[in-house]
Amino acid sequence: MTSASASASALEHGSPAGDRSSADWSAAAREHLWMGNMRRDQVEYHGPLVVDSADGVYLHSADGARYIDAMAGAWVVNAGHGRTEIVDAMARQASRLPFVLNEGYTNTTTVALAERLLDLVPGSYDRVFFTSGGSEAVETALKMVRQRWAVRGTPRHKVIGRELSYHGATWGAMSVSGFPDWRWPFAPPVPGASFIPHPTCIRCPLGLAYPSCGVACASSLRDAIEKAGPAKVGAVIAEPISAASSAHVPPDEYWPIIRSICDEYGVLLIADEIVTGFGRTGEWFGLQHWGVEPDILVLGKGMTSGYFPLAAVLNRAELTADLDADGFVHGYTFSGHPVACAAAMANLDILEREQLPSNARRQGERLTRLLTEGLADCSILGDVRGRGLLMSIELVRDRTTMERFTDPFALAAIGKPIFMRHGVLCRVGPQIRLGPPLSITDAETDALAAALVAAILEVEEWVRSEETDGSEQVAHAGDTAPPVTAGRGR
Numbered sequence: 057m058t059s060a061s062a063s064a065s066a067l068e069h070g071s072p073a074g075d076r077s078s079a080d081w082s083a084a085a086r087e088h089l090w091m092g093n094m095r096r097d098q099v100e101y102h103g104p105l106v107v108d109s110a111d112g113v114y115l116h117s118a119d120g121a122r123y124i125d126a127m128a129g130a131w132v133v134n135a136g137h138g139r140t141e142i143v144d145a146m147a148r149q150a151s152r153l154p155f156v157l158n159e160g161y162t163n164t165t166t167v168a169l170a171e172r173l174l175d176l177v178p179g180s181y182d183r184v185f186f187t188s189g190g191s192e193a194v195e196t197a198l199k200m201v202r203q204r205w206a207v208r209g210t211p212r213h214k215v216i217g218r219e220l221s222y223h224g225a226t227w228g229a230m231s232v233s234g235f236p237d238w239r240w241p242f243a244p245p246v247p248g249a250s251f252i253p254h255p256t257c258i259r260c261p262l263g264l265a266y267p268s269c270g271v272a273c274a275s276s277l278r279d280a281i282e283k284a285g286p287a288k289v290g291a292v293i294a295e296p297i298s299a300a301s302s303a304h305v306p307p308d309e310y311w312p313i314i315r316s317i318c319d320e321y322g323v324l325l326i327a328d329e330i331v332t333g334f335g336r337t338g339e340w341f342g343l344q345h346w347g348v349e350p351d352i353l354v355l356g357k358g359m360t361s362g363y364f365p366l367a368a369v370l371n372r373a374e375l376t377a378d379l380d381a382d383g384f385v386h387g388y389t390f391s392g393h394p395v396a397c398a399a400a401m402a403n404l405d406i407l408e409r410e411q412l413p414s415n416a417r418r419q420g421e422r423l424t425r426l427l428t429e430g431l432a433d434c435s436i437l438g439d440v441r442g443r444g445l446l447m448s449i450e451l452v453r454d455r456t457t458m459e460r461f462t463d464p465f466a467l468a469a470i471g472k473p474i475f476m477r478h479g480v481l482c483r484v485g486p487q488i489r490l491g492p493p494l495s496i497t498d499a500e501t502d503a504l505a506a507a508l509v510a511a512i513l514e515v516e517e518w519v520r521s522e523e524t525d526g527s528e529q530v531a532h533a534g535d536t537a538p539p540v541t542a543g544r545g546r
């Protein structure tokens with residue numbers, strides 16, 4: 057599927073690519089750029105691929121090869137690439153007012169977006185705090201919680217998160233993220249975080265089975281609050297469906313149980329909808345699947361489809377009253393950036409007009425069906441799961457026993473080049489993370505499914521050949537696997 061059809065428009069749009077080769081760009085990137093969330097040996101091994109332009113669901117590398125953006129960045133580009141409508145709105149805004157500080161004064165576009173978000177989200181929220189990225193937004197939510205309890209004279213500094221969850225890279229957000237690999241090099245984290253098991257039913261961390269388990273992973277929140285001390289727990293933070301944990305969909309009872317335990321102890325519920333917001337799971341917001349309303353709603357990524365960085369925290373009126381008592385003295389220079397808000401307004405127009413949340417639901421079902429059919433006989437297929445276009449394929453060494461791969465990083469090292477040869481860009485490993493733009497068409501979903509099936513069957517061949525001859529694995533993949541033994545799980 058990889059095509060050499062260069063993006064004809066790249067140079068017209070001011071690309072610096074010129075006639076410099078993709079390999080040259082890649083070498084420069086290796087030398088001069090820190091890559092996010094990757095070990096150096098992984099960066100060296102995987103390139104990085106340098107992307108120069110994009111349209112629709114496709115990314116074009118600097119030398120013109122075409123790939124399906126199967127993760128839409130990281131569940132960001134919901135409206136798809138090349139939306140001139142968003143670009144024009146940003147240009148108009150930048151010409152009229154590129155920037156004004158959101159401190160004492162603000163601007164029309166930012167106010168309009170705040171009103172629009174408060175109308176759009178289900179439930180009753182009162183105010184919006186804009187930030188540039190999701191980590192800043194989570195940080196803001198955590199500070200709101202701290203201040204709320206301080207104002208009430210009952211400081212509650214503890215926060216309960218979930219194992220395997222991810223909430224961001226800043227100190228507070230990192231501290232409530234449940235994967236130890238994300239915290240250990242920066243230890244000690246902000247004190248007060250503890251974690252309950254993630255709802256991963258196909259491999260229950262509690263060794264139970266649904267439904268006889270009674271959704272113990274959710275009710276374990278009560279034990280966690282009791283253990284931490286009910287008078288000290290200020291909030292629970294969780295994603296409706298966690299992309300970091302690879303799209304395990306909690307059972308129907310899960311979220312109502314979490315909500316009712318929070319209510320029982322007067323603990324605030326923070327929903328991190330940075331990935332699940334804006335249609336990704338087939339509803340506008342993830343918790344709509346469960347009919348549950350959090351006290352604080354955190355949004356990001358798909359709000360602008362990545363055309364400009366923007367995230368937001370929405371809070372209920374009760375919290376506004378607490379924070380207004382002393383004033384919420386917190387802010388970022390770029391809070392409510394007018395160009396970001398203009399991008400969001402135009403992006404929301406597209407999501408609404410083209411009903412992209414519904415398309416996410418349809419295409420998610422289509423992709424699931426095609427993958428399940430195409431991989432029906434694949435011995436390493438463990439699971440195809442998710443909701444809407446937040447999906448994951450789990451690969452296992454043995455489908456009948458669900459035995460895991462002993463070296464997930466070697467699998468990633470072998471698998472990623474195979475996926476790229478089939479024209480697909482996404483996170484590859486024992487869990488293949490998927491989340492293409494919500495604008496994806498039937499034909500594009502079919503092409504994505506076909507490429508994924510072909511790539512996974514090729515990975516299966518490598519796995520089986522490795523069992524018979526350990527040295528063949530590397531030759532088969534066409535490259536040398538890096539000596540990666542640890543790293544990040546995202």
Ligand SMILES: Cc1ncc(COP(=O)(O)O)c(C=O)c1O
Nearest residue numbers: 189190191222223224295330331
């Ligand atoms: C669920 C979730 N929360 C928070 C974040 C942090 O957002 P950002 O990377 O924009 O700071 C991410 C990023 O991937 C995320 O997936």
